[in-house]
Amino acid sequence: MTASSFAFEPWANTHQQRIEQVLSGVLPTDELLPERLHSAMRYAVLGGGKRVRALLCYAAAKLVGTDIIAADTPAAAVELIHAFSLVHDDMPCMDNDDLRRGKPSCHKQFDDATALLVGDALQSLAFEQIAASQAPQALIQVQVLAQATGSRGMCGGQSIDLQSTGQHLSLAALETMHQYKTGALIRAATMLGAYSAASTDHALLMTLDQYSRNMGLAFQVVDDILDATADTQTLGKTAGKDQAQDKSTYVSLLGITEARTLVRKLHDDTMQLLSSYDQAADPLRGIASFICERSF
């Protein structure tokens, strides 16, 4: 089977609109006390982003045969965690970035204290939503998402990143950092979709685990390539930051050409991994191509 008959863009658009609605329903309205905090939470989450993590969750849920409604909550939860991380990353004590998704970042639009609380409250909301869903595997979902978020996941990756700025990392150290910083949440997004079924076949879990690891790595290499080659307007965030901050990246370590070769290899491996699955795997194939082809 190939992805040739599957139209990824309409599928992605449909699911991007769907997750936007789900997120809007999940976030407290800004008429509810505390209004300013709720307003800032909505600002930070809604109306932007490619929603790659939600798409991964929906696509994995499709492969394991879950009704789409069961994937709404985990997809929203992982987007809430992602949004929280962007808000905190942009703060002056971290990356100090004024621009996010083409708009002023949350602490610029509101203030630093509000941005801090926005991130904190978005994290709680993610776990609250999963717990409230009462899904058959909700407890596993909480565990997977919490591990991916914490000190041995996203937050840990940020910490390694901070300590390594200005230092020249080995490729192995860079991979570890990104497995934590970006890979863990990409993986969690996929596995939350896998665990949206009442039970999940072990072989499928193994396939999705490998898929998500490939995508986590590809995502970061592509990000480094785009940071080095695209302009700020195209990215919707400040371009060329890695070089300006003297960060080790896949581009600085491998060069552009070899970084692109790595992405192509990850793409091909992923297509091979999914080759025995029928059209239920089309969205996963479509996302893999979408992530990788941005850098080709």
Added chain:
Amino acid sequence: MTASSFAFEPWANTHQQRIEQVLSGVLPTDELLPERLHSAMRYAVLGGGKRVRALLCYAAAKLVGTDIIAADTPAAAVELIHAFSLVHDDMPCMDNDDLRRGKPSCHKQFDDATALLVGDALQSLAFEQIAASQAPQALIQVQVLAQATGSRGMCGGQSIDLQSTGQHLSLAALETMHQYKTGALIRAATMLGAYSAASTDHALLMTLDQYSRNMGLAFQVVDDILDATADTQTLGKTAGKDQAQDKSTYVSLLGITEARTLVRKLHDDTMQLLSSYDQAADPLRGIASFICERSF
């Protein structure tokens, strides 16, 4: 039944030592990557504090008849959330406080970015621990703790507090703020203990809910009294901050005498509430007296 035959201090000491050990086991060692983050997480959580929230959890678990082992994880989770909130509250963009539990606060001992990540990772760890415990009511525990932490709980209370500094709040507005800011987590600590049983009787849940609401309010009124009357060394944190920051407090609104009368009434109401329970309620009575008597 009365609490007269029950020695609160030995009970509290035993359980404070117990939660310290549980927390030490739950926190990743600082030999594990990322070492600096893990070291800062341990610094922020271990070796200080009265552990009132853990004690509430253990005491509630005792009333509902749970084995103490089943209360360890929820007690640790609520202390992790509390520690995360202290780390973020102390940061320059929030209360900008250099002192906590008699030591330099986390961002002073480490740095602002690390403190931000410490708080984020402690929150994840709390939910990860509950989910991993596989307790019969773990999903309810996640939900209760997440609600108490988020925008309609602790984080929301902080947000209201920030917006109201320099403004003179009504008593009703002050109560709402504190219900969110402090009361929600005090309540969650108690209810997590209640939900540590395989199932919990409805009447007991109602009693513990009322108990925790009384304690949440008492705790804050006492805190305001101590801030106005004790010195920095006694408190282990900067004293007189409320007045310096022109904050509305129970003391500024009611005066010291009436604030103390309110605490005494909450204490008496709570003893009345628990009067039909046998010695299984002794720890809850002991905590109530401990919280309230600090201000007498």
